[in-house]
Amino acid sequence: MQKRFMFVSILLFLLLITVACSNNQNTDQSSDKRETQKASETKENVELTISAAASLKDAMDVIQKTYQEEHPEVRLKFNFGASGSLQQQISQGAPVDLFFSAAEEKFELLVEKGTIAKEDGLDLLGNELVLVVPKEDQSIKGFENLVKEEISKISIGTPETVPAGKYAKESLEKMDVWKEVASKVVYAKDVRQVLSYVETGNVDAGIVYKTDALVSDKVEIVASADPATHTPIIYPIGVIKDSKQYDAAKEFYQYLQSDDALKVFEKYGFTAK
C-alpha cells in the first residue's frame, strides 16, 4: 500500500512540474507573439533558421538580440551543432536559410553541390591557434619550450577528425618541434576536451583556438601560432539557394558583414576576414 502511495505521489509530482512548466511556456510565447505583432504591423513577419557551428553560439546570441531589436519583424532561430552534421542536414533538405560553418571544406561541399550559390557565400571570420597552459603552472612561455624534458604531456585534437588538431600538428611541424614532441602528445576528441585536460592540469599545455581559450578562466594563453605555419582557419557563411525567405536571409547576411556585427565577433576572439 505504502509503495503504491509513493508511486502515485511521484507521478503527481512529475505531472505538477510538467503543468507548471507548460503554463510558463505558453504565456511567454503568446506575449512574445503579441509584442512582435504590435511592432511590425506594416512588414510581414519572417522566421529565419540559421545553422551555425556550436563555437559561434556566444557571439550569435548577442547578434540575435541586437538584430531582432532593429528588425522586429524578423525572428532568428539558431540550430547549433558540428559543421559536418549541419552540412548533412542541409544536404538532406532541412529548412535552413543560412549556413555559418566552422570548416571550410564542409561549406565547399554545399557550394559544389549548388546548394549555396558561389556569389552568396564568403569567408567571414578567422581564428587563431594559441598555446594554453594551466593558470597555476606557467613555466611554459612559448612553443619552443615544449621540447624541454620536464614537459611530459601536451594535448591537441586528433588531427584526422579535429581541424584544430590538424592545424596544430602542421604548425608544430613547420616550427620544427614536432619530431621532439610527438611522443608527448595526448590526442583529444575535440578542442573542448583539450581545454579540459589543461584546465584540470592533466597535461602541461594544449593547443586550441583563441576563441575557446578566452572562454575558460582556468587557462592562460602564452603564445599564438604564426598564421603562416598552418592552413588558414576560416568560418565561411552563405545563404541557401532554396531559402523561402531569400531576401530576408540576404539582409541578415549583409548585416553580419557590417562593422557592428564584426565588432561582436572580435570581442569573442574571432578575427574579421
Next chain:
Amino acid sequence: MDLLLNSNFMQDFLSPIWLSMKIASISGVIVILIGTLIGRIFARRTFKGKAVLETILMLPMVLPPTVVGFFLIVIFGKNSIVGQAIEWIFKQPIIFTWWAAVIASIVVAFPLMYQSAKSGFQGVSLDIEEAARIDGANEWRIFLFISIPLASKVLISGSILSFARALGEFGATLMFAGNIPGETQTIPTAIYLAIDSGNMTMAWMWVISIIILSFIMLLIVRIKQE
C-alpha cells in the same frame, strides 16, 4: 537568487526541460503501446522472416545514435518519397520540428520496451491463457485481462526504462531535430551546447535536473521489482 528570479533566464533554463518531458512522454506512450503489442505478437507467434524483422527492430539499440539520426534524415529528408509525402500533407518538412525528436526517441527507445514486453509475455504460462480461451474469452480479452496483468511487473519496468531512454536521447535527436533553442532543444542537446560554448553554470543545472528526473524513474523501477 537574482539569477533564479530573472524570467528570461528561467525561460532559457526551463524550456529544454519542458520540451524533454513533452517529447519523452509522447514517445514513451507510443513506444509502450506499440512495444507491448508487438512484444506479445512476437512472444507467441512464429512466422517467416520473424528473426530478420526482430533484428531490424533491435538494431537502433546497437547502432551509434548519430547513425540512427543520419538514417532518419535520409528517410524523412526532402530527397525521399516519405519526406516528400510528409511535406505535401503538412506543408512543411518534419526535420527540425519537435515531432522529429519524438520520432528519434521512439526509434531508440522501442527496443527496450519490446525486449521487456516479449520476455514478460513469454513468462506467462500458456496453460492460464488456454484456460481462459476454453472459458470462451476472445484473444483481446485474454491479452488485456490475463496476459497484461500477469506480465505487469516487467511491462512497468520496461515502460520506465524506455521513458528514461527517450528522455536521455541525444545523438539521433541532434541530427534529426536539430538543436534550436526554444524549439527543438532538449536537456541533452542543451547540455552539449552549454559545455561546448563554455557555459558550465547552465550545463550543471541541466545535468542536475536530468539526474533528478532519471533517478526518480529508475527508483520506481527498483521499488516495483522488489
